[in-house]
Amino acid sequence: MNQCPHCHRTDQQVKNGKTVAGSQVVKCKVCNRKYVPQPLPAGHSVATRQQAIRLVLDGNSQRQAARHLGVANWLKAYADGLPPTLPGPDGPVEVAEQDELFTFIGEKKTKSTS
Secondary structure (H helix, E strand, O other): OOOOOOOOOOOOEEEEEEEOOOOOOEEEOOOOOOOOOOOOOOOOOOOHHHHHHHHHHHOHHHHHHHHOOOOOHHOOOOHHHHOOOOOOOOOOOOOOOOOOOOOOOOOOOOOOOO
């Protein structure tokens, strides 16, 4: 049985919903106060955070990573704390890699073809 942390009574304790994290909220009918007997930790685990950062570094957008893992707020705060520019190479670059890019240069058809 749950014990009220304010009046230390164990009788007349009733369930009163859940928190955002999913912990059970209990209300003491004697002192009329609400408490959470076993609170769950807030926030996401370290493994989830590392996986989200890995997804962003692999080329996904922050929104895609947040949608995939169900995280949003802390990822933006983490990105805001990063330096504005990434460190460059120490010496001259000898080999550079370029992705394929196809650009259409020409006339766009704007008239009706009929």
